Amino acid sequence: MRNRKIGYGECPNDQGCPVEYTLDVIGGKWKGVLLYHLIEGTKRFNEFRRICPAVTQRMLTLQLRELEEDGVIHREVYHQVPPKVEYSLTEFGLTLVPIILLMRDWGEVYKNRSGSQNGQLPSQS
Amino acid sequence: MRNRKIGYGECPNDQGCPVEYTLDVIGGKWKGVLLYHLIEGTKRFNEFRRICPAVTQRMLTLQLRELEEDGVIHREVYHQVPPKVEYSLTEFGLTLVPIILLMRDWGEVYKNRSGSQNGQLPSQS
DNA sequence: TGATGTAGTATCTAAATTGATACTTAGGAG
DNA sequence: CTCCTAAGTATCAATTTAGATACTACATCA
Secondary structure, three states: OOOOHHHHHHOOHHOOOOHHHHHHOOOOOHHHHHHEEEEEEEEHHHHHHHHHHOOOOOOOOOHHHHHHHHHEEEEEEEEEOOEEEEEEEEHHHOOOOHHHHHHHHHHHHOOOOOOHHHHOOOOOO | OOOOOOOOOOOHHHHHOOHHHHHHHHOOOOOOHHHHHHHHHEEEHHHHHOOOOOOHHEEEEEEEHHHHOOOOOOEEEEEOOOOOEEEEEHHHHHHOOOHHHHHHHHHHHHOOOOOEEEEEEEEOO
Protein backbone atom coordinates (compact mmCIF):
# COMPACT_ATOMS: atom_id res chain seq x y z
CA MET A 1 0.00 0.00 0.00
CA ARG A 2 1.02 3.52 -0.62
CA ASN A 3 4.43 3.64 -2.00
CA ARG A 4 5.11 7.30 -2.34
CA LYS A 5 8.08 6.78 -4.63
CA ILE A 6 5.63 5.59 -7.24
CA GLY A 7 2.59 7.20 -5.76
CA TYR A 8 -1.04 6.66 -6.19
CA GLY A 9 -2.31 6.40 -9.70
CA GLU A 10 0.26 3.91 -10.89
CA CYS A 11 -2.34 2.51 -13.16
CA PRO A 12 -2.26 4.57 -16.38
CA ASN A 13 -5.64 3.44 -17.66
CA ASP A 14 -7.06 4.27 -14.37
CA GLN A 15 -5.87 7.86 -14.54
CA GLY A 16 -6.44 8.09 -10.85
CA CYS A 17 -9.05 5.64 -9.72
CA PRO A 18 -10.72 7.47 -6.86
CA VAL A 19 -11.01 4.34 -4.74
CA GLU A 20 -7.31 3.74 -5.12
CA TYR A 21 -6.60 7.25 -3.95
CA THR A 22 -8.81 6.90 -0.90
CA LEU A 23 -7.16 3.65 0.08
CA ASP A 24 -3.81 5.30 -0.38
CA VAL A 25 -4.76 7.74 2.35
CA ILE A 26 -6.57 5.50 4.83
CA GLY A 27 -5.44 2.02 3.86
CA GLY A 28 -2.20 1.85 5.84
CA LYS A 29 -1.97 -0.96 8.31
CA TRP A 30 -3.02 1.08 11.32
CA LYS A 31 -4.37 4.26 9.83
CA GLY A 32 -7.99 3.25 9.89
CA VAL A 33 -7.75 2.33 13.54
CA LEU A 34 -5.91 5.49 14.47
CA LEU A 35 -8.41 7.66 12.66
CA TYR A 36 -11.23 5.74 14.23
CA HIS A 37 -9.96 6.50 17.71
CA LEU A 38 -9.35 10.12 16.80
CA ILE A 39 -13.04 10.56 16.07
CA GLU A 40 -13.68 10.62 19.82
CA GLY A 41 -11.27 13.48 20.26
CA THR A 42 -7.58 14.36 20.47
CA LYS A 43 -5.18 11.66 21.53
CA ARG A 44 -1.62 11.67 22.76
CA PHE A 45 1.13 9.40 21.55
CA ASN A 46 1.10 7.13 24.56
CA GLU A 47 -2.66 6.99 24.59
CA PHE A 48 -2.49 5.31 21.22
CA ARG A 49 0.09 2.96 22.61
CA ARG A 50 -2.27 1.99 25.40
CA ILE A 51 -5.24 1.59 23.10
CA CYS A 52 -3.27 -0.47 20.64
CA PRO A 53 -0.37 -2.20 22.35
CA ALA A 54 0.31 -4.27 19.25
CA VAL A 55 1.54 -1.22 17.35
CA THR A 56 5.21 -0.54 17.89
CA GLN A 57 6.44 2.98 18.62
CA ARG A 58 8.12 3.08 15.26
CA MET A 59 5.01 2.08 13.37
CA LEU A 60 2.91 4.49 15.34
CA THR A 61 5.29 7.32 14.53
CA LEU A 62 5.41 6.40 10.85
CA GLN A 63 1.67 6.06 10.42
CA LEU A 64 0.98 9.29 12.27
CA ARG A 65 3.58 11.11 10.16
CA GLU A 66 2.01 9.88 6.95
CA LEU A 67 -1.42 10.96 8.07
CA GLU A 68 0.04 14.32 8.99
CA GLU A 69 1.75 14.66 5.61
CA ASP A 70 -1.53 13.96 3.93
CA GLY A 71 -3.12 16.70 6.00
CA VAL A 72 -5.52 14.32 7.66
CA ILE A 73 -4.36 14.88 11.21
CA HIS A 74 -2.83 17.75 13.09
CA ARG A 75 0.12 17.40 15.43
CA GLU A 76 0.26 19.92 18.23
CA VAL A 77 3.51 20.03 20.15
CA TYR A 78 3.57 21.54 23.63
CA HIS A 79 7.05 22.59 24.60
CA GLN A 80 7.06 21.16 28.05
CA VAL A 81 9.05 18.64 29.93
CA PRO A 82 8.07 15.90 29.78
CA PRO A 83 6.94 16.63 26.25
CA LYS A 84 3.31 16.57 25.23
CA VAL A 85 2.02 16.08 21.73
CA GLU A 86 -1.62 15.96 20.81
CA TYR A 87 -3.03 14.52 17.65
CA SER A 88 -6.38 15.53 16.23
CA LEU A 89 -8.33 15.34 13.00
CA THR A 90 -7.99 18.32 10.71
CA GLU A 91 -10.89 19.83 8.85
CA PHE A 92 -9.81 17.67 5.95
CA GLY A 93 -9.56 14.62 8.18
CA LEU A 94 -13.12 15.18 9.29
CA THR A 95 -14.29 14.56 5.73
CA LEU A 96 -13.14 10.97 6.18
CA VAL A 97 -15.29 10.35 9.22
CA PRO A 98 -18.33 9.04 7.31
CA ILE A 99 -16.17 6.45 5.59
CA ILE A 100 -14.55 5.35 8.84
CA LEU A 101 -17.91 5.07 10.54
CA LEU A 102 -19.34 3.05 7.68
CA MET A 103 -16.34 0.76 7.88
CA ARG A 104 -16.85 0.46 11.61
CA ASP A 105 -20.51 -0.44 11.14
CA TRP A 106 -19.74 -3.00 8.51
CA GLY A 107 -16.98 -4.53 10.60
CA GLU A 108 -19.25 -4.57 13.61
CA VAL A 109 -21.81 -6.62 11.72
CA TYR A 110 -19.52 -9.02 9.91
CA LYS A 111 -16.39 -9.43 11.99
CA ASN A 112 -17.54 -12.74 13.37
CA ARG A 113 -17.91 -14.40 10.00
CA SER A 114 -15.30 -17.08 9.96
CA GLY A 115 -14.71 -18.41 6.47
CA SER A 116 -16.34 -17.78 3.16
CA GLN A 117 -19.83 -19.20 3.76
CA ASN A 118 -19.92 -19.25 -0.03
CA GLY A 119 -20.65 -15.59 -0.06
CA GLN A 120 -24.07 -16.09 1.38
CA LEU A 121 -25.55 -13.98 4.10
CA PRO A 122 -27.40 -15.66 6.94
CA SER A 123 -31.04 -15.51 5.97
CA GLN A 124 -33.14 -13.14 8.03
CA SER A 125 -35.34 -14.83 10.64
CA MET B 1 -1.91 -5.38 5.31
CA ARG B 2 -3.65 -8.57 6.09
CA ASN B 3 -1.27 -11.14 7.22
CA ARG B 4 -3.41 -14.19 7.60
CA LYS B 5 -0.79 -16.08 9.59
CA ILE B 6 -1.29 -13.57 12.34
CA GLY B 7 -4.70 -12.44 11.23
CA TYR B 8 -6.88 -9.54 11.99
CA GLY B 9 -7.31 -8.60 15.60
CA GLU B 10 -3.66 -8.66 16.51
CA CYS B 11 -4.33 -5.91 18.94
CA PRO B 12 -5.51 -7.54 22.20
CA ASN B 13 -6.95 -4.39 23.71
CA ASP B 14 -8.82 -3.87 20.58
CA GLN B 15 -10.50 -7.27 20.78
CA GLY B 16 -11.31 -6.97 17.15
CA CYS B 17 -11.53 -3.35 16.16
CA PRO B 18 -14.24 -3.37 13.50
CA VAL B 19 -12.40 -0.87 11.31
CA GLU B 20 -9.35 -3.06 11.36
CA TYR B 21 -11.44 -6.01 10.24
CA THR B 22 -12.98 -4.10 7.38
CA LEU B 23 -9.61 -2.93 6.16
CA ASP B 24 -8.38 -6.49 6.40
CA VAL B 25 -11.01 -7.44 3.84
CA ILE B 26 -10.87 -4.50 1.45
CA GLY B 27 -7.54 -2.87 2.22
CA GLY B 28 -5.29 -4.97 -0.03
CA LYS B 29 -3.33 -3.05 -2.58
CA TRP B 30 -5.74 -3.65 -5.42
CA LYS B 31 -8.85 -4.99 -3.74
CA GLY B 32 -10.70 -1.73 -3.56
CA VAL B 33 -10.15 -1.10 -7.23
CA LEU B 34 -11.17 -4.60 -8.21
CA LEU B 35 -14.33 -4.43 -6.15
CA TYR B 36 -15.08 -1.02 -7.54
CA HIS B 37 -14.98 -2.33 -11.08
CA LEU B 38 -17.05 -5.35 -10.12
CA ILE B 39 -19.90 -3.11 -9.10
CA GLU B 40 -20.69 -2.55 -12.76
CA GLY B 41 -21.03 -6.27 -13.33
CA THR B 42 -19.07 -9.48 -13.79
CA LYS B 43 -15.56 -9.23 -15.11
CA ARG B 44 -13.15 -11.70 -16.63
CA PHE B 45 -9.53 -12.07 -15.70
CA ASN B 46 -8.15 -10.33 -18.75
CA GLU B 47 -10.70 -7.59 -18.50
CA PHE B 48 -9.15 -6.65 -15.20
CA ARG B 49 -5.76 -6.75 -16.85
CA ARG B 50 -6.95 -4.32 -19.48
CA ILE B 51 -8.57 -2.02 -16.95
CA CYS B 52 -5.53 -2.03 -14.72
CA PRO B 53 -2.41 -2.83 -16.71
CA ALA B 54 -0.23 -1.97 -13.72
CA VAL B 55 -1.38 -5.04 -11.84
CA THR B 56 0.66 -8.10 -12.65
CA GLN B 57 -1.03 -11.42 -13.37
CA ARG B 58 0.32 -12.79 -10.14
CA MET B 59 -1.00 -9.94 -8.05
CA LEU B 60 -4.33 -10.09 -9.78
CA THR B 61 -4.62 -13.80 -9.07
CA LEU B 62 -3.59 -13.36 -5.45
CA GLN B 63 -5.94 -10.51 -4.73
CA LEU B 64 -8.85 -12.23 -6.44
CA ARG B 65 -8.16 -15.41 -4.50
CA GLU B 66 -8.14 -13.56 -1.20
CA LEU B 67 -11.40 -11.86 -2.01
CA GLU B 68 -12.82 -15.22 -2.96
CA GLU B 69 -11.58 -16.80 0.28
CA ASP B 70 -13.28 -14.05 2.20
CA GLY B 71 -16.49 -14.79 0.37
CA VAL B 72 -16.62 -11.36 -1.19
CA ILE B 73 -16.46 -12.45 -4.80
CA HIS B 74 -17.56 -15.51 -6.71
CA ARG B 75 -15.41 -17.23 -9.27
CA GLU B 76 -17.29 -19.02 -12.01
CA VAL B 77 -15.22 -21.32 -14.18
CA TYR B 78 -16.50 -22.31 -17.60
CA HIS B 79 -14.86 -25.48 -18.79
CA GLN B 80 -14.10 -24.37 -22.28
CA VAL B 81 -11.06 -23.94 -24.40
CA PRO B 82 -9.79 -21.31 -24.25
CA PRO B 83 -10.90 -21.12 -20.64
CA LYS B 84 -13.31 -18.57 -19.36
CA VAL B 85 -13.62 -17.42 -15.78
CA GLU B 86 -16.03 -14.81 -14.56
CA TYR B 87 -15.77 -12.90 -11.33
CA SER B 88 -18.73 -11.32 -9.62
CA LEU B 89 -19.72 -9.91 -6.26
CA THR B 90 -21.42 -12.33 -3.91
CA GLU B 91 -24.37 -11.42 -1.77
CA PHE B 92 -21.85 -10.76 0.97
CA GLY B 93 -19.70 -8.70 -1.36
CA LEU B 94 -22.69 -6.55 -2.17
CA THR B 95 -22.79 -5.41 1.45
CA LEU B 96 -19.47 -3.67 0.80
CA VAL B 97 -20.80 -1.62 -2.08
CA PRO B 98 -21.87 1.39 0.01
CA ILE B 99 -18.36 1.64 1.47
CA ILE B 100 -16.72 1.38 -1.93
CA LEU B 101 -19.02 4.01 -3.37
CA LEU B 102 -18.36 6.33 -0.46
CA MET B 103 -14.65 5.85 -0.97
CA ARG B 104 -15.09 6.55 -4.65
CA ASP B 105 -17.00 9.76 -3.93
CA TRP B 106 -14.43 10.93 -1.44
CA GLY B 107 -11.58 10.12 -3.80
CA GLU B 108 -13.40 11.87 -6.62
CA VAL B 109 -13.60 15.05 -4.60
CA TYR B 110 -10.15 15.08 -3.05
CA LYS B 111 -7.83 13.21 -5.39
CA ASN B 112 -6.41 16.42 -6.79
CA ARG B 113 -5.21 17.72 -3.45
CA SER B 114 -1.47 17.77 -3.76
CA GLY B 115 0.18 18.15 -0.38
CA SER B 116 -1.14 18.76 3.08
CA GLN B 117 -2.65 22.24 2.72
CA ASN B 118 -2.39 22.25 6.49
CA GLY B 119 -5.51 20.18 6.73
CA GLN B 120 -7.66 23.00 5.53
CA LEU B 121 -10.43 22.63 3.02
CA PRO B 122 -10.77 25.19 0.25
CA SER B 123 -13.38 27.63 1.47
CA GLN B 124 -16.67 27.43 -0.36
CA SER B 125 -17.15 30.20 -2.95
C1' DT C 1 22.54 11.43 42.82
C1' DG C 2 19.53 8.85 40.44
C1' DA C 3 14.99 7.31 38.86
C1' DT C 4 10.74 8.75 36.21
C1' DG C 5 7.93 10.06 32.22
C1' DT C 6 6.94 11.60 27.29
C1' DA C 7 7.75 11.35 22.75
C1' DG C 8 10.24 10.07 20.14
C1' DT C 9 15.26 8.24 16.96
C1' DA C 10 18.62 4.98 15.30
C1' DT C 11 20.03 0.73 13.84
C1' DC C 12 19.60 -3.74 12.42
C1' DT C 13 17.00 -7.72 11.20
C1' DA C 14 13.01 -10.44 9.76
C1' DA C 15 9.03 -11.12 7.29
C1' DA C 16 5.65 -10.05 3.95
C1' DT C 17 4.46 -8.14 -0.36
C1' DT C 18 5.30 -7.30 -5.00
C1' DG C 19 7.40 -7.82 -9.49
C1' DA C 20 9.72 -10.14 -13.68
C1' DT C 21 9.99 -13.81 -16.37
C1' DA C 22 9.14 -18.19 -18.08
C1' DC C 23 6.07 -22.01 -18.36
C1' DT C 24 1.41 -24.77 -18.59
C1' DT C 25 -3.03 -26.63 -20.58
C1' DA C 26 -6.01 -27.96 -24.32
C1' DG C 27 -8.65 -27.50 -28.39
C1' DG C 28 -9.30 -25.09 -32.77
C1' DA C 29 -7.31 -22.47 -36.82
C1' DG C 30 -4.04 -22.22 -40.52
C1' DC D 1 2.89 -29.39 -36.91
C1' DT D 2 2.76 -25.05 -35.01
C1' DC D 3 0.50 -20.97 -33.29
C1' DC D 4 -3.15 -18.78 -30.76
C1' DT D 5 -5.99 -17.89 -26.74
C1' DA D 6 -7.42 -17.39 -21.61
C1' DA D 7 -6.30 -18.01 -17.26
C1' DG D 8 -3.51 -19.03 -14.83
C1' DT D 9 1.45 -21.37 -11.98
C1' DA D 10 6.21 -21.60 -10.66
C1' DT D 11 10.32 -19.69 -9.42
C1' DC D 12 13.32 -16.33 -8.06
C1' DA D 13 14.64 -11.58 -6.94
C1' DA D 14 13.67 -6.97 -5.30
C1' DT D 15 11.20 -3.90 -2.53
C1' DT D 16 8.56 -2.55 1.29
C1' DT D 17 6.91 -3.03 5.66
C1' DA D 18 7.30 -4.30 10.25
C1' DG D 19 9.51 -5.52 14.57
C1' DA D 20 13.15 -5.62 18.43
C1' DT D 21 16.10 -3.31 20.95
C1' DA D 22 18.66 0.29 22.58
C1' DC D 23 19.13 5.09 23.03
C1' DT D 24 18.11 10.49 23.71
C1' DA D 25 16.56 14.95 26.05
C1' DC D 26 15.16 17.40 29.94
C1' DA D 27 12.75 18.93 34.02
C1' DT D 28 10.98 17.18 38.14
C1' DC D 29 10.53 14.07 42.17
C1' DA D 30 12.58 11.57 46.03
